Amino acid sequence: MLSEKSAESIRATLPTVSSAIGKITTLFYDKLFAAHPELLRDLFNRGNQANGAQKQALAGAIAAFASALIKHPDVRPDAMLSRIAHKHASLGITRDQYQVVHTHLFAAIAEVLGSAVTDEVAAAWDEVYWLMAGSLISIETRLYAEASAPNGDTWSDHRVVGRYAETRDIATFLVHSADGSPVPPSRPGQYVSVQVQLPDGARQIRQYSLSNTQDDALQFTVKRVTGTRNGEVSNHLHEYIHEGDIVRVSAPFGDVTLEESDAPVLLASAGIGCTPMISMLSHLASTDSPRQVIAVHADYTQSAHAFRVDLEQLVSKLRHADAHVWYEAPEDPWPTDRTGLVDLTGVPIPQETIAYLCGPVPFLRAVRTQLLRVGLLAANIHYEVFGPDLWLGQE
Structure with missing residues (x-):
C-alpha cells in the first residue's frame, strides 16, 4: 500500500x-x-x-x-x-x-x-x-x-545426452542431471536459464524455452542469433556443445504456462516462438485432451519452420485440433490466403478461448488485436516474449 x-x-x-x-x-x-x-x-x-x-x-x-x-x-x-x-x-x-x-x-x-x-x-x-x-x-x-532452493541457487550441471538439428539455425538439446539427481518438475510453456563460459572468461546466461516436458530429462531449443552480441551464447552452444558435454542449467521457471481447463485453447507463435507452444501442444496430445485446439504459426519459409513435422503429427493425434500456418516467402506451392502475415479472419475462434502467444512484439500486438476484435477477453490472452519485456505497461 x-x-x-x-x-x-x-x-x-x-x-x-x-x-x-x-x-x-x-x-x-x-x-x-x-x-x-x-x-x-x-x-x-x-x-x-x-x-x-x-x-x-x-x-x-x-x-x-x-x-x-x-x-x-x-x-x-x-x-x-x-x-x-x-x-x-x-x-x-x-x-x-x-x-x-x-x-x-x-x-x-x-x-x-x-x-x-x-x-x-x-x-x-x-x-x-x-x-x-x-x-x-x-x-x-x-x-x-x-524449486527446493531457498538460497536462490537452482543451478546444476547437466550432461548433454542428445542434440538434434531442427533447421539450419535451430538445435534442440536434451540434458540429464550430471550427478543423477531427479529432473526438476516443469510445466508446458516454461524455460530454463543456461550459463556458458565464453572465450573472454565471461559466464553469460540466456533463457531457452523447454520444447517438451519429460520426466527424466530437460529439452530446450536454441536458435542461432547472428550479427549482434545477443548471439554470443546461442553461437557458443551451436558451435561447441555436443553430446557428452556439460552445461550449467537452472530449474525451470516462467509464468506463461498451460492452464488446465475445458475451454478451447489457441496456441499462436511466430518463428522460434514455436518452442513453448509445441511443448503445450505435446502435453495436450500426450494427455489425450478433449479440448478444442487451434494451433497458429507464422514463419518466413517452410525450411525455417522448426517442429513443422511435429506440429502436423501432434495436431493429428488430438480429437478436436486444427493447424493454421502462414509463410512470408513460401519455397514450395502454398495457398495464397496463407502467404504473408497471420490473418485470423477466416479462423473460427470461440469467444471463451484461452490464448497463448509467443513471438516478436509486432506479431504479439497484431494477433492480440485480432483476438480482441473477435471477442476474446483480454484476461484470457497470455503472451511470452523472448528477451526483456518491452511490452510491459504498454498494453
Missing part, C-alpha cells in the same frame, strides 16, 4: 520522472557496472545492455509500477511483476542485490533530476522502490521454495 502523502508526491512527479527515465536507467547501469563489473560479465545479458533493450524494459517496469500504485494505492500489483520475478529466479537473484540496485538507482535519479529531488520526493520514490522490490522478493522467495 502506498501512503497517501507519497501518492501525492508520486502523482506530481511521475510526468517528470517518466520523461527522464531513459537517462536515469542509462546512468544507473553505468554506475552499477562501474562498481560491480562482475554483474555485467556474469549476470546481465551483455547484448541487451549494448542494444538498450534492458534499459528500456527497466524504465517501462518502473513507470508501469508507479502508475499502478497511483491508480490503485491500496493494492500491491504483484501480478504485473510475476514475469520479472520468474526471470530473476531463473538467474538466481537474491534479496541483498536489491539494496545494491537501490544505491545506484537513487544516485542516478538524484544526478539526473537535481534539485527537483527534494527530501519528500526522494522518500516517496524510495517507498515505490521498496514496494516493488518487496513484491519481487516475495514472489521469488516462493519460487525458490518450490
